[in-house]
Amino acid sequence: MDCTFGGGGHSKAILGLLSAKGKLVAFDQDDDARKNLPDDERIIFVQQNFRHLQRFLRLHNITAVDGILADLGVSSHQFDEAARGFSTRYNSEMDMRMDQRQTLTAFEVLNSYTEQRLHKIFEQYGEVTNAKTIAKKIVEVRSSSSLKTIDGFKNAIREIVKGNPNKYFAQVFQALRIEVNDELGALKEMLQQIPSLLKPGGRVAIITFHSLEDRLVKNFFRRGSFDEPEENPFINTEAVNELKVITKKPILPNDEEMKRNPRSRSAKLRVAEKVMMS
């Protein structure tokens, strides 16, 4: 299973290792990903959110798989396509939807969420230093301007930008993107389905790009739950955790990879294995 087909780079590498009888199920919620599908009858493409993994696998009469890969976040294609609204480099509408069938856009978030909710999103998902101030500013300016475009939005909040503007806007955009696509909610739902989908001895590999995602993956692989141990010292998940951690520390890109692919800079790969039944 490749949960995040995107440009198909990982899927093509997996296909190169599969036998003639093997099957690869590739999910991507973005219809644009379909353009990258190889002409190979071993691949089954599902244009759905990976939060519905189990449901759509069942539709294809698949109840268990040997391996699951997810390479989270936005693809280079989505990021570099101005009209998708993911990048601070271009001026287009405040969209940021990975799945263009969904109704919630960044424009909706900016123009309809309460100040409190915006504050939380910028604080938690973007670690924006002045999250309260930016939320207040958005609510103040949106009554007179609709914050429809990226340039319009950036100009409207310019006077409250703190520190390096590129870094600041990157954090603000990250927060909006996580909210629009419910990225953490989808990741949690997907992780919870993994133990029952993997065959014993099967492996799950997840690549994350920021600490919020990485923490969820790390805790789930270690304990079968999302709780931080210090938050709930009474949980005893040893008995219920069906996964065994393979990578005690995450695997990081080396210098050569970072040079070749600067977007790999913040990537962390973690791997776990479904334990064998005794």
Ligand SMILES: C[S@@+](CC[C@H](N)C(=O)[O-])C[C@H]1O[C@@H](n2cnc3c(N)ncnc32)[C@H](O)[C@@H]1O
């Ligand atoms: C980083 S890219 C993957 C790139 C891919 N590994 C490759 O080799 O080209 C992430 C892809 O996952 C998709 N994606 C992200 N979250 C998703 C979700 N919850 N459900 C389905 N697809 C998702 C995005 O649309 C995007 O195309």
